[in-house]
Amino acid sequence: MDTQPKPHVVIVGGGFAGLWATRALAGAPLRISLVDRCNHHLFQPLLYQVATAGLSAPDIAAPLRHILRGQRNVTVLLDEVTGIDRSERTLRLREGGGLGYDYLLVASGATHAYFGHDEWTPHAPGLKTLDDAFGIRRRLLLAFERAEAESDPARRAALLTFVIVGAGPTGVELAGTLAEIARHTLNREFRHIDPRAARVILAEAGPRVLSSFPESLSKAARRQLERLGVEVHTGGAIERIDADHVQLAGQRIATRSVVWAAGVAASPLGALLGAPLDRAGRVQVEPDLGLPGDPRVFVAGDLAAISQDGRPVPGVAPAAKQMGRYVARAIRARIAGRKARPFRYRDFGNLATIGRRAAVVDLRGLRFSGVLAWWFWLAAHVFFLIGFRNRLVVLINWAWSYWTYQRNARIIVEPRPSSAVSRRRAEKPEEAATG
Known part of the structure; x- marks a missing residue:
């Protein structure tokens, strides 16, 4: 009987890279610990749909324990990594003390980058987690509610002005969806304002929207956005963001609702590895995604900086999935005393939706936009969701929204938490209780 202990693989992060690596190690003679601060895997490409009330959180997220319930070599730990000691492995x-490993995969993803202006954070939230999505949804829906009760025309106009910073796929999708909400979903629901008068401004410092797409599709996306009523500003950087306005290329725009979709920075865990980092804080890895000088540590997903054919591998979901599966193969190879071939990213193309029956698709040279691209985008995202229930629910919700223009996840929880009564109860509960 073999009494040799099984190698222990620790995977940090239950996103695309971490989860795909975990599942690719199913059946391997290993012990796997999957560590994440959240108890769920999130399908981030549809996170903007939660922020804009088109989908609910369970539609695009699933508990990690449920996903991995049949994989007996995995233990899921709800915890946060606060330190990494590679010499002691x-x-x-934060909660569980120390955790040893034989092999380590760090795939903790990315966070928001404000290009040295962290003071903008409270005024311009980014979109990376479900908490972010809930906060943005609340902010956007409350803007319409407060505009309905506002008698001053200037303040009302500011409440009905929405600025999206950054015209990558997330920014474009947010701007297009928000324009549809204002012009269709909320139409005829208010008595003192016309939601169709809302301004949706998409600000991009670069020369065009969707810069990672071919120029022809970028131009098509801009035309589709403008048909929806989005004001697209390119070639001018945001200079200031405050609670009541933004400064865009020297122009002051009064607004109470700004969403940040302009940049990302690597997870702070990358700095704990003591390895070379690039300007965005990503770990510069070897061709096999291993840490330089440490064959037992791998980095994958948005945290890994690796180039291929002279171009960086993009921080997108397909790349993270491929990295995760590759690391699983590399670990198997190292345990068997073999060397894995270098990682090779297969780029199947890019796609982004702008709004109802409007999208752009680039499939390695096959480029199209409009209605056909929109249907392709829908099919692809439903197919890649985790679980049959999520696919079915998302499909039903999208069908309902298509025929009715309605978005059913429009509940605002505690719309006025900062009222005088709430503050008094929070600060002096004994006085509030007695009157």
């Missing part, structure tokens, strides 16, 4: 966890 241990991790420090």
